[in-house]
Amino acid sequence: MKDWTAALGLEPHGEGGYFRRIYTSPHSMQTEHGPRPSATSIHYLLDEKQPSGHLHRNRSDILHFLIDGGPLEYVTVDPDGELHRTVLGAEAERFLLVPGMWWKASRLTGGATHGLVAEVVTPGFDYADHEFATRDLLDELPHIAQELAGFVRA
Structure with missing residues (x-):
């Protein structure tokens, strides 16, 4: 396996995992929460040391493109509380859209040693638009709490 952490800085x-922002649009747009770049992009890596990402959501839409490795399982929860599972990998999808305000988490699956993804966020990422799930979310979604519990930070 290529050392993506070193190769991509x-x-x-x-x-959870590793990242580096690779693009911030020079064009901004006004949102109800203030100005944001029209798009941002990161490389995101899960590996055997960091095999999963915590459950979180963002106000913006996020496009995920599998570049190397996998399979990766994405667990998403829509605003109605419905659980969705998508696997990105050579034998499955290579692209996933997670709409704004959907909860999402990811993990290596199927014996994968790593998964490198490029993510594009539009409007661009701002930490003010980001929220980690807490244990309170599990109380709000008892019908899927057991499936989400491993993705919620302690």
Whole structure:
């Protein structure tokens, strides 16, 4: 396996895994929460040391493109509380859209040693638009709490 962390200059990510921002649009747009770049992009890596990402959501839409490795399982929860599972990998999908305000988490699956993804966020990412799930979310979604519990930070 190529050492993507060194090759791409990735750093630990608060969601789990590793990342580096690779693009911020020079064009901004006004949102109800203030100005945002029209798009941002990161490389995001899960590996055997960091095999999963914590459950979180963003106000913006996020496009995920599998570049190398996998399979990766994405667990998403729509605003109606419905659980969705998508696998990105050579034998499955290679692209996933997670609409704004959907909860999402990811993990290596199927014996994968790593999964490298490029993410495009539009409007662009701002930490003010980001929220980690807490144990309170599990109380709000008792019908899927057991499936989400492993993705919620302690």
